[in-house]
Structures are given as C-alpha cells and as structure tokens.
Amino acid sequence: MSLSGACSIAGVYEHPTRWAPDKTEFQIMAESAKGALDDAGLTIDDVDGLFGASMTMGAMGIVELAEYLNLKPNYIDGTNIGGSSFLAHVTHAAAAIHAGLCQVAIVLYGSTAASHSVAIGTGMGHGSRNPWDSFQSPYGMTTVGSYAMVAQLHMQRYGTKPEQLAEIAVTMRRHASMNPAAKMRTPITVDDVLSSRLISAPLHLLDCCIISDGGGAIVVTSTERAKDLRRKPVQILGCGESVCHQEIGSPDLLTMGARQAGERAFGMAGVQRSDIDLAMVYDSFTITVLSTLENLGFCKVGEGGDFVSGGRIGLGGELPVNLDGGGLSSNHPGMRGIFLAIEATKQLRGECGDRQVADAKLAVAHGTGGTLGVAHSGATLILGVE
C-alpha cells in the first residue's frame, strides 16, 4: 500500500498567543499538544510518537521535551531544518506510522521569539567563532539581506516590480483582517508597503514578516484510525523534502528547495498544480512567496511577478495563498512552518469562517527553512479531503 493517503492529520491547534513573556517554549508546546489532542478526540496517553523542534532546543532537546511532557514515545524525531521542520515532521510521522513504528504522532512547536527579543531578521550571527561562519559574519549577513539579494536578482533579470512584491504583503494583510487571531489586521496598500522604510534594498519593512510568540501542534495517525476520530481526516497525499545551497552545486540563486520537494510531493500525490484549491507557503518575506510559487511550478521562473498580481493569490482568486495572513501579518514566532499545515487542515475541514476558500478539497503547504540565497531546506505536503 502506498504512503499516499495512508496517514492523515487528525487534529491541529494553533496557539492563540502572539505575546507570551510569562510562558516557556515547552509550555506553549504542551498547551498546543492538549489543544490538538482535544481537537482529534485523543489524549496524551494515546501518543507514542514525538516530533518537535524550536529555536532554542539543543542537541538533545527532543529528549528534554519528552521529559517535560512525561512521554515515553516509541518513536522520536527532533529534526531541525529551520522553519520547514514541522512539514518534514508530518512526513516522517506518516512514514513511521505507515511502517508500524508508532500509531499516534504529535508534532510540536513553541516560541517566545518576540517577548525574549530573539534576533531573527537582522542583528544576529556577528559573534560566531565558527570558522565556517567566517565567510558570512564579517560581512554582517542578515536573513533579510540574503532574501533581498534574491529579490534584486529577480527584479534585474525579469523586470519584477516592487509593486508586485508589495501586492503580496497587501494580500496577506487582507487575509489577516479576516483572521481574529492575527497580530496585524489593519488593511494596508501598495503605497504603504513602498513608503515603509527600506531594511535591505529592495525589501521594505512591510515586505518582511512580523516577529511574534506562538506555537502549535499537529496530530498524525493512520487514515483508517482517523476516520473513527472527532474530525474529518485530512489525508497526507504527497510529501517531499530538499536542501538547496547557493555555492557549490547550485546553479542559480533563484532555484529553491521548493522545486525538488514540490516535484516529489506532486508526483506522489498524482495531482496537477491546477487541481490545487489553496496554497500555504512560507512568507518570511514577500519574495519568498513569489519564488516559492515559481519553484512549486504554479508559474514559470520569471513570471511570478505577474502571477501574484491582480488579486490572483487572494481569497476569491485563482490560487488563494496564506489565508491566515501568513508570517507577514498573522504570526511569525521564528519557525512558522507548522502553521502552514494547520491552516491548510482547517481550510480543508471548512472551519475558516470569513476567510474560508469555498469547497476546498486539495491544498499544498510548502515550508522554507534557513535562508534563501545561502542555504535552505524545503518541505512540501499535499493535503486533501474526500
């Protein structure tokens, strides 16, 4: 039996907090675990597979997390490939369940990046004594700076306009305005984006994700078991992972891990891009959305500027993207990949109220971890409901 469709997301929970100075990462993860298990109609006693990562968990952090939760799992996976980790965890959980190594897996994330002033976009990395980092740190490499170099290249090569990137931010904000939990809900215009200050040209402040606290959880089990649980099973139809780096072995700064991971995921699911009802893609910056949609194959590389224009990626458009408002407007606690699968699941279950994509049956979620333009990971899920 193929892995495609064998396992499902049975429960999800997005922690409502955006500012939690009084909580720890593990506490947010534990509260999220309770929420997702309640959603599925399961308890912590049912969990025998533990998956998680965070910005501060160390080499054995997943063991400490098991201790915190008083869990004795049969399967553990603390893979940390950046913000895409949780989509990879869902894949790994499905594979483990399909192979009979565990039965109910929980995927966890928690972060206090905002309330603990973790440097994410700028201002980090300058103190590293790692010789490998010395090819970046003397130059003040920032996350936003690297993405800005990708945007600059895209604009120069294909004539992509700042207004086109700005429309992505405007669209995410429009979606956030329909999400009661989103941090930034006041609508903005293209002019607002272009008149916000430059952080690293050509990216402005409003081309950049916000920084928040937050977390979430996802419960994965066999589709057969999920059918007996509280919620409609959201089947894991396709998955793929990749690593892409800028120096040796990578032909181009505009090639993303989304290409390799996406091709595998679409191939496994046996569906076409035109079959997809909505896309949840990591939006660390506006350029990330444009480049991800190109590399996932929704348009050719170079055509992303036109693709994201004219309302095409907004609710009601041809391919609605990031209906929760994304990292640009809803929440970005450092590694936001888990929210891509959570919102996709809620959309496919038809629970999203004003921001619901009508009759959504098939979704793609793609996370990018690390830094586009330097080294990054990609993880893709194709999710669907019957």
Added chain:
Amino acid sequence: MADLTHPKVHASWETRGYWEGAARGELVLQRCRACTTVQHKPRGVCATCLSGDLEHVVASGRGTVYTFTVTHQNQAPPFAAACPYVMAYVQTEEGPRILTHIVGCDPEAVQIGMAVVADFQPQERTDGEQFAVVRFRPAG
C-alpha cells in the same frame, strides 16, 4: 557611510589558506587536482568528487556583481554605524561566487553585472594571525 572595520575572522586548518592569502593581497581559491573544479568556500575535500587532492590557486581577483543589497538596517555592531553598506555576491572569473561587500563607490552606483576587483582589509589582531577580509571595488 562610516568606514567599517570587519569583525574578526576565525579560521580552521581548512580555511586559513584563504584568509592568509588575503593578507598577502591574493584571492586564494581551492582547485581539485582530480576533477579540476575550482571551489569556494574552502574545505578538506572536493565537494564535486570528494577527492582530498586539493591545491590552493591564486585567482585573478576579477569578477562581476552577481547580486547585491544595500543594507539599511543591521543593529549588530559594527554594522549599525556603517549603514547603508553594500553586501553582494561576486561571480569570480574562476567560477565560484563569493559573499562580500562592495566598497569604494556610492552604494546607489552598484549594479548587477558591474565589473569589480578584490580589495583586502588587513585585520589588526593580537593573536599573531595574519588575516585580511576580502571585499571588492569597482574595476578600473
């Protein structure tokens, strides 16, 4: 824009040839004797064929701006005082792309495809190491 003194470089046995070469005013890249690939960043094996038979070669120091960003915000010292500065990838004549800064011109004058040459800022150090940071400036 204030003059930027780049933070200290930390070298391993794999990477010190690059930084010591820079201190001599040379852009030093690695070449694989087995498959002839020229690579950067330096490492203990050829990342194309995994041969350990590598040599250092002195590159021309010439290249073009592959892409760049004018950095307006970086709160980390010493970069905060140096904003706006130009971070860039330079495509070297020998093939590898190098992360660097473009110096010696107005940040607004930098363009993709612009011809540049290597420029070296020796580091003042108390640990006895002779290293320099590689930047690039407009050619000619």
